[in-house]
Amino acid sequence: MMGRLPSLLPEQNRLLFQTDPGTPGGTLLRRYWQPVSVVSELPLDGDPKPIKVMGEDLVLFRDGRQRIGLIGRYCPHRGVDLSYARVEERGLRCLYHGWLLGADGRCLDQPAQPPGTSYANEVKHAGYPCREAAGVIFAYMGGGEPPPFPRYDVLAAQPEHVAVSRNYYESNYIHDLDHNLDPSHVSFIHIQFIDSERSGTEGPRPKMGITNTELSANTHYAMDGAPTVHVETVPYGLRVTTIRRAQPGKAFIRGFEFIYPNIVTAPVIENGYTLQYHVPIDDHSHWRYDINLDRDHSYDHAAWARRWADTHHANGALKRNRSNRYRQDRTQMDRWYAGMGSFPPDHDGYLFEETWALEARADEQLGVQDIAIVATRELMLGAINAIQDGRAPPPADDGAAPIQQVIAFSIVVDEHTAWQSCWTDRVHSLKSAAQDSVSSRLES
Ligand code: FES
Ligand SMILES: [Fe+2]
Structure with a gap:
């Protein structure tokens, strides 16, 4: 009876252990709902939490309406840490120049810009849909339409x-x-x-x-x-x-x-x-x-x-x-x-x-x-x-x-x-x- 099974080739090994953005293994994991925290860590009216998932620095928070948001940790304007931001009804307001980022990562307000500009619509910032189940917060980080939530x-x-x-x-x-x-x-x-x-x-x-x-x-x-x-x-x-x-x-x-x-x-x-x-x-x-x-x-x-x-x-x-x-x-x-x-x-x-x-x-x-x-x-x-x-x-x-x-x-x-x-x-x-x-x- 054969006692030995095949090991990985070096490139296969890397495909499996690397999960940063853009890696094939990371792309696989991102195409499924993944746990990113536990509900007890994000109580109602709780503080925003900096977290890292698959090499991405993110901030997990509840907005003033208690909706859960998971967005890029660093402000898309000039990069300060949004886990320190003010929590408002519609999202997080950056302490530096007041940009408001919604739970889906969209920029909703830029008070330091001249009135009437539509620049906010062009701002790109990571924002991932979240779901609560079994006391765990799940996020879908794969882009596009999320797959159905697992039915376990x-x-x-x-x-x-x-x-x-x-x-x-x-x-x-x-x-x-x-x-x-x-x-x-x-x-x-x-x-x-x-x-x-x-x-x-x-x-x-x-x-x-x-x-x-x-x-x-x-x-x-x-x-x-x-x-x-x-x-x-x-x-x-x-x-x-x-x-x-x-x-x-x-x-x-x-x-x-x-x-x-x-x-x-x-x-x-x-x-x-x-x-x-x-x-x-x-x-x-x-x-x-x-x-x-x-x-x-x-x-x-x-x-x-x-x-x-x-x-x-x-x-x-x-x-x-x-x-x-x-x-x-x-x-x-x-x-x-x-x-x-x-x-x-x-x-x-x-x-x-x-x-x-x-x-x-x-x-x-x-x-x-x-x-x-x-x-x-x-x-x-x-x-x-x-x-x-x-x-x-x-x-x-x-x-x-x-x-x-x-x-x-x-x-x-x-x-x-x-x-x-x-x-x-x-x-x-x-x-x-x-x-x-x-x-x-x-x-x-
Ligand atoms: S760095 Fe956040 S608004 Fe300027
Ligand atoms: Fe074990």
């Missing part, structure tokens, strides 16, 4: 069933995207050794959404570090299935998806999932947005925020980070694989931030367990090609109006169960749950 059920769910967090990492987004398509790493860097799980003061680790088992996710991952990985393309991306040995006569099967152009789903909630967006700030830093849906239970948002504050600084950076070497404690390595504590996003930071130069990704020597990474790169390169040829980029959802119930699962089954049936079973159970909820609404 988490973006349309009741707020109590949704929880959002985001992590800041000093690394290119592509490291994180690759990592979330890499099923075997979970059996190494994130592992607590089983004996210490059994005897540890923290008690058993959580089940992380695995159905049909009494064992923790950690125990399952530790049982088999070499999952079989199957991939199949769907119109909006890639379906990935991993199969691990489990208890005698059993198999542990997970199903998740890559969704164009920078999303990976994670089956970590029994009846729900995490939608993970990997959004470049520039080529050397990114945000990962984790948007969680639990269809069965409500989140305690206050407790969620407290837990987040335990592990993160207010600016979104993790408290364990490269500046403190992730607080690695080698005396803990008989207990934890990495000696970096128990919180996987801390380990992840090390994986993305303390890695070789971006150009060196073309030197990777990939194994069969990396098949989902390789398949996703092919899809992304194909989508970049399509745009360069003037064709439409692939869709970001299944087009099923009005909502796509995203499928993600993590289940222990009889070892003879066909993995394909896990997908069809999940589709059927989601469909019947949706029908039940329609019938109960009609009856009430």
Whole structure:
């Protein structure tokens, strides 16, 4: 059996990791709605916020009518920072000479110009449409008519069933995207050794959404570090299935998806999932947005925020980070694989931030367990090609109006169960749950 998979050519590598304006990879990402902030960072009547997305310096704000605007950070007249500007009913008024920029980036007033000139209409300034969903602010930065807003059920769910967090990492987004398509790493860097799980003061680790088992996710991952990985393309991306040995006569099967152009789903909630967006700030830093849906239970948002504050600084950076070497404690390595504590996003930071130069990704020597990474790169390169040829980029959802119930699962089954049936079973159970909820609404 072949153990090695193809790596990227240097030019393909650059196509994927460069996302500044005008780059092919950046153009791909801009053709889809992308998270640019969280609603909690931009409350009603809140201050304008300078942000950077894919190498573009922008200011995110609410105008006096509370409409969200995302426009170029520097005034188109002579370039001062508009995050200091006055907030008015119709937009931001620059402190230097009073130009007024609307939420769509149009120049609406130039009080220092002689009256009667139409120069304002000629002013060009970046302005991107925004939408709020699931506590996240999304923007479309691709120019022209935006595509339909994605129909994932988490973006349309009741707020109590949704929880959002985001992590800041000093690394290119592509490291994180690759990592979330890499099923075997979970059996190494994130592992607590089983004996210490059994005897540890923290008690058993959580089940992380695995159905049909009494064992923790950690125990399952530790049982088999070499999952079989199957991939199949769907119109909006890639379906990935991993199969691990489990208890005698059993198999542990997970199903998740890559969704164009920078999303990976994670089956970590029994009846729900995490939608993970990997959004470049520039080529050397990114945000990962984790948007969680639990269809069965409500989140305690206050407790969620407290837990987040335990592990993160207010600016979104993790408290364990490269500046403190992730607080690695080698005396803990008989207990934890990495000696970096128990919180996987801390380990992840090390994986993305303390890695070789971006150009060196073309030197990777990939194994069969990396098949989902390789398949996703092919899809992304194909989508970049399509745009360069003037064709439409692939869709970001299944087009099923009005909502796509995203499928993600993590289940222990009889070892003879066909993995394909896990997908069809999940589709059927989601469909019947949706029908039940329609019938109960009609009856009430
Ligand atoms: S620099 Fe903004 S109005 Fe002149
Ligand atoms: Fe990880």
